[in-house]
Amino acid sequence: MxxxxxxxxxxxxxxxxxxxxxxxxxxxxxxxxxxxxxxxxxxxxxxxxxxxxxxxxxxxxxxxxxxxxxxxxxxxxxxxxxxxxxxxxxxxxxxxxxxxxxxxxxxxxxxxxxxxxxxxxxxxxxxxxxxxxxxxxxxxxxxxxxxxxxxxxxxxxxxxxxxxxxxxxxxxxxxxxxxxxxxxxxxxxxxxxxxxxxxxxxxxxxxEITKFVDNTWHAVKVSFANEIGRVCTMLDVDATAVHNIFVSDTKLNISAYYMRPGGAFGGSCLPKDVRALQHLASDIGANATMIDSVLRSNAAHKHFIYELCTRDLAENSRVLVVGLAFKRDSDDLRESPNVDLTGKLLRAGHRVSVYDDAINPSKLIGQNLGYAYAHLPNISSLLMSKAQAEAEEFDLVVDANGQAKTLNLKARRKIDIQSLGKTAGAAH
Known part of the structure; x- marks a missing residue:
């Protein structure tokens, strides 16, 4: 040419x-x-x-x-x-x-x-x-x-x-x-x-946005690595050894698994461990400002999801939240963003039901049981069966963890939280 x-x-x-x-x-x-x-x-x-x-x-x-x-x-x-x-x-x-x-x-x-x-x-x-x-x-x-x-x-x-x-x-x-x-x-x-x-x-x-995303992510990785390095150094931990262990995990630490735009993070591990690392860094004076911002960013994303769901939603609407646990095929409700979303929708006056094939209130135990009833005291009355969910009509269906794809639901509007953006291009 x-x-x-x-x-x-x-x-x-x-x-x-x-x-x-x-x-x-x-x-x-x-x-x-x-x-x-x-x-x-x-x-x-x-x-x-x-x-x-x-x-x-x-x-x-x-x-x-x-x-x-x-x-x-x-x-x-x-x-x-x-x-x-x-x-x-x-x-x-x-x-x-x-x-x-x-x-x-x-x-x-x-x-x-x-x-x-x-x-x-x-x-x-x-x-x-x-x-x-x-x-x-x-x-x-x-x-x-x-x-x-x-x-x-x-x-x-x-x-x-x-x-x-x-x-x-x-x-x-x-x-x-x-x-x-x-x-x-x-x-x-x-x-x-x-x-x-x-x-x-x-x-x-x-x-056009590809380079912005790539380069900002590279900057985030460098900042994160340096904050961890500061914490390790101040605790007399070998930061190089920690790095070698971290990057060896290509299944989770270096993968697409956590990089898909979707719901906020939750569960028993991520929020707890981020808070613990925040406290540790603050306690030793490591000044880990990026780590400090992680939970605030997650809270902002939870509110963004709520606003996305309630946009143009009339008062007293019939809403089905599909997936209450923080991830599919789990009954762990601790710090699940879907529990927060359900609570916000209820407090806003909407008629909310929940379908999650992994949740049985009678089998919740320990901290999971305590969290569920502290945040959704009426959890048993919110849950419905697959037959009930498919029989009713809803103003809004929120697919919070992918289970809605297995259901035949009738709704005026559906939101798939795990797929916030449309796929713009396919690899070939």
Whole structure:
């Protein structure tokens, strides 16, 4: 393919080197004249292992040339990668001025005689909605009714780490391709044809938020590890040994199991142990502020679920909560967020029933029994059988732990707490 790359910074240069290695022809575009001269001499302006050799080889073979303006190269291009910066503004928002300017340049420079649309691929990190609310309007304002005929707009985030960028390019953790509609991009499939990774075709917004989620999670992991390290060090515990034990558990500690957006956490272990670690860190002066925020965040999520359930719900509505325990196939009600939700719905004046095939009030014992009757004194009268649940009609059914999928329920509205968001894309 004939590829243009706008913005020859870290991301753009890595893409240039790797794409030319795969046999594509690349024209690099950047406003920095010194950088252009350096690249055209076959020199690499940044330090990245192996990249200098790739760029020098591409220049020597005539596969890579750099310039300050695309000129007529735009007419020859199959694909344009936009890798310009989106630096932070003082309030933390992204500065989108470079994105807007490059988008305008591409739109103005496009020939109306193109037989195939130019695939314009944005790799810069940007706020969800930017493609639809900023980029597409710029193209439509210039190209009008010809927009869809002349351009195919794609959002394709990169997952490169400095010092391992080339390896990450050819072996990424995933490939995310955001597009309008449900189709595929022929040029994107061609660009990634030799790269094996889970591939997700999804909407623009889902693709745009990917980097925010990934990088914030990485930051959370670093902060969590450092807080645990402080606690261990102050208690004369070997933090490295603790780390080695922690990361060895890929079944629970490093997995997707706890990373699915859904209900709040509860049960006999997580809340109790988080509180205990909070107290321990406070007692020794470890200042574990992220751990301190975990229970507050969980409480906020419980309230969010309640507001989601009661949105547009009329007074005195008939509500069925399916799943009272904190997880399916358990009768443990201790600190179950579903118990809290049921109590809030009752206090709000709704007519609430509960179905949970694992709960038998006569078999609750010990602290579980005490918690159940302290928070839902009328628990026995709330519970109904499967036959009763399927016979009645409800204004709202709340599937709190997945059991509703096994029932034939009649309801005006259903909420699946374990699947708060729609699946935007499927791996293949």
């Amino acid at each position: 004939h590829i243009l790359i706008y913005g020859l910074g870290y991301v753009g240069l890595t893409a240039a080197g790797c794409l030319t290695k795969e046999g594509h022809t690349v024209i690099g575009i950047d406003v920095n004249e010194d950088k252009i001269r350096e690249l055209n001499r076959g020199e690499c302006p940044i330090s990245e292992p192996g990249l200098g050799e790739l760029l020098a080889d591409a220049v020597a073979k005539g596969q890579l040339r750099s310039t300050q303006a695309a000129g007529d190269e735009l007419d020859k291009a199959d694909l344009a990668l936009v890798c310009v910066g989106t630096p932070s503004a003082p309030d933390g928002a992204h500065n989108m001025s470079y994105i807007a300017e490059v988008s305008r340049q591409i739109a103005v420079g496009l020939s109306r005689k193109r037989s195939k649309p130019l695939t314009v691929v944005y790799r810069s990190t940007m706020r969800p909605g930017s493609t639809q609310e900023l980029i597409l309007p710029i193209f439509r304002s210039v190209l009008g009714a010809d927009t869809d005929r002349l351009v195919e707009i794609v959002y394709n985030p990169e997952f490169l780490r400095e010092a391992t960028a080339i390896r990450d390019y050819f072996a990424p953790p995933k490939i995310v391709i955001g597009m309008a509609g449900e189709g595929r991009s022929e040029n994107m499939d061609l660009m990634y044809k030799d790269i094996e990774a889970p591939t997700f075709y999804t909407g623009y917004r889902e693709a």
